Amino acid sequence: MDPILEIKNLCIDFKTNRGIIRACDDVTVNFNRGDIIGIIGESGSGKTTLASGILKTVRAPGRIASGEILYHTPNGETIDLLKLSEHEYAKHRWTNITTVFQAAQNVLNPTLKIKEHFIETAMAHDTDKKFTKKQILEKAAMLLSQVRLEERILNSYPHQLSGGMKQRTIIALSLLLEPDMIILDEPTTALDVITQWYIIDILRKIHEETGITMIFMTHDVSIIGSVVDRIGVMYCGQMVEYGKVEDVFLKPSHSYTYGLMNAVPSLKDDITKRKAIAGYPPNLLELPKGCRFGPRCFLSKEGLCQSEEINITDMVDVGNEQLTLCPHWKKVKEQCH
Ligand SMILES: Nc1ncnc2c1ncn2[C@@H]1O[C@H](COP(=O)(O)OP(=O)(O)OP(=O)(O)O)[C@@H](O)[C@H]1O
CATH class of the missing domain: 3.40.50.300 (P-loop containing nucleotide triphosphate hydrolases)
Structure with a gap:
C-alpha cells in the first residue's frame, strides 16, 4: 500500500x-x-x-x-x-x-x-x-x-x-x-x-x-x-463501497452496488436480464432514517436497516481490502452466487 x-x-x-x-x-x-x-x-x-x-x-x-x-x-x-x-x-x-x-x-x-x-x-x-x-x-x-x-x-x-x-x-x-x-x-x-x-x-x-x-x-x-484498478461507489453523498474492481463488480458488498451492476447494460448479454433499481435516490434535505439506500434495498423488507441506531457511517472491511457501509454485506454477497 x-x-x-x-x-x-x-x-x-x-x-x-x-x-x-x-x-x-x-x-x-x-x-x-x-x-x-x-x-x-x-x-x-x-x-x-x-x-x-x-x-x-x-x-x-x-x-x-x-x-x-x-x-x-x-x-x-x-x-x-x-x-x-x-x-x-x-x-x-x-x-x-x-x-x-x-x-x-x-x-x-x-x-x-x-x-x-x-x-x-x-x-x-x-x-x-x-x-x-x-x-x-x-x-x-x-x-x-x-x-x-x-x-x-x-x-x-x-x-x-x-x-x-x-x-x-x-x-x-x-x-x-x-x-x-x-x-x-x-x-x-x-x-x-x-x-x-x-x-x-x-x-x-x-x-x-x-x-x-x-x-x-x-x-x-x-x-x-x-x-x-479500484472502484468507489457513491450514493447520496456517502462512499458506500470501495474495493478492487473485480470484487466490487463480481462480489459487491453493498446492495446499491449490487443493483447498479445488475442495471448496467452490456452489448454481450440479453438486455431483458438488466433490471433498473426500483425508486429514486432521496432528496438530500429529506434523508430516510438509518441507511439512505434502505427504501430501495432488496434486504430492507426484512426491516433491518431503518433504525437510527444502525451504524451506517463507518465502512467495514469485508476482506481483500473491500470496504462497505452495509452492515448486512454477507447477505448481499450471498445474492451473487
Ligand atoms: N452549487 C451548488 N448549489 C447547491 N447545491 C449543489 C451545488 N453543487 C452541487 N450541489 C448539490 O450537491 C449534490 C451533489 O452534486 P454533485 O454535482 O457533486 O453530484 P454528481 O454525482 O457529480 O452528479 P452529476 O453526475 O450529475 O454531475 C446534489 O444534490 C447537488 O444538488
Missing part, C-alpha cells in the same frame, strides 16, 4: 434556500499511488463535489465543513490539502494535481492557437524560466502524439478541432507539467461512444507509460469498468 491521497471524514455542504445539503458526507477513503480509480454513482451522488474537494475548487454556496485530505507528494512530503491557502495550493495545481472535466473543452481560449495554450501554461508555472519556447513546443508535440493528435494542430485555433480532438488536447495540456495525479470528472460524457472508447484507450496507454494516478468520476460504469 502506497497511498497518494488519504481522505478522512470529508464533509462538504451547500447552503440552499431550503436548508443545508451535505453533498459529501463523512467520506473516508485512501487512493494508492499509480492506481486507476473509478468513482461511480448516479447523478447528484456527490462525485463532482468530492473532486472539487480534492482540487479545492468548492465555491459558495458550497464550503468544506470538515475533514482532511492528506496528499503524499512525490518527494515524500505529506500535506493536508485543505490546510493550504489558495496561493499554496496553486503550486500543486497543474504541477502535481491536475484535472480534466466534462466541459473542459470550454477552457480553451477561442482567440489563442493551441500552441499558445501550451506556452502560457508552461510559462505560468515555470517560475525559474528553465524552459525555452522551443522546448515547450517540442514537449507539446510529444504529448499531442501521445493523445494521437498531429503536431500541426499546434497552429490551429480551438474552433478548428472536433469535440474529441479538443478533449484530447486538454488531456495533453494537463500532462504538460508531469503531474503525478489527474482527476477526470466525466471526461468523455459529452462525446459519442466511439470517441469515448478511443479516449479511454489513450488514457490507459498514458497510464501504462507514465504510471500517473488517475481518478475517474463517472456515472457510466461500462466505460471505465475495463480500465480501473
Whole structure:
C-alpha cells in the first residue's frame, strides 16, 4: 500500500434556500499511488463535489465543513490539502494535481492557437524560466502524439478541432507539467461512444507509460469498468463501497452496488436480464432514517436497516481490502452466487 491521497471524514455542504445539503458526507477513503480509480454513482451522488474537494475548487454556496485530505507528494512530503491557502495550493495545481472535466473543452481560449495554450501554461508555472519556447513546443508535440493528435494542430485555433480532438488536447495540456495525479470528472460524457472508447484507450496507454494516478468520476460504469484498478461507489453523498474492481463488480458488498451492476447494460448479454433499481435516490434535505439506500434495498423488507441506531457511517472491511457501509454485506454477497 502506497497511498497518494488519504481522505478522512470529508464533509462538504451547500447552503440552499431550503436548508443545508451535505453533498459529501463523512467520506473516508485512501487512493494508492499509480492506481486507476473509478468513482461511480448516479447523478447528484456527490462525485463532482468530492473532486472539487480534492482540487479545492468548492465555491459558495458550497464550503468544506470538515475533514482532511492528506496528499503524499512525490518527494515524500505529506500535506493536508485543505490546510493550504489558495496561493499554496496553486503550486500543486497543474504541477502535481491536475484535472480534466466534462466541459473542459470550454477552457480553451477561442482567440489563442493551441500552441499558445501550451506556452502560457508552461510559462505560468515555470517560475525559474528553465524552459525555452522551443522546448515547450517540442514537449507539446510529444504529448499531442501521445493523445494521437498531429503536431500541426499546434497552429490551429480551438474552433478548428472536433469535440474529441479538443478533449484530447486538454488531456495533453494537463500532462504538460508531469503531474503525478489527474482527476477526470466525466471526461468523455459529452462525446459519442466511439470517441469515448478511443479516449479511454489513450488514457490507459498514458497510464501504462507514465504510471500517473488517475481518478475517474463517472456515472457510466461500462466505460471505465475495463480500465480501473479500484472502484468507489457513491450514493447520496456517502462512499458506500470501495474495493478492487473485480470484487466490487463480481462480489459487491453493498446492495446499491449490487443493483447498479445488475442495471448496467452490456452489448454481450440479453438486455431483458438488466433490471433498473426500483425508486429514486432521496432528496438530500429529506434523508430516510438509518441507511439512505434502505427504501430501495432488496434486504430492507426484512426491516433491518431503518433504525437510527444502525451504524451506517463507518465502512467495514469485508476482506481483500473491500470496504462497505452495509452492515448486512454477507447477505448481499450471498445474492451473487
Ligand atoms: N452549487 C451548488 N448549489 C447547491 N447545491 C449543489 C451545488 N453543487 C452541487 N450541489 C448539490 O450537491 C449534490 C451533489 O452534486 P454533485 O454535482 O457533486 O453530484 P454528481 O454525482 O457529480 O452528479 P452529476 O453526475 O450529475 O454531475 C446534489 O444534490 C447537488 O444538488
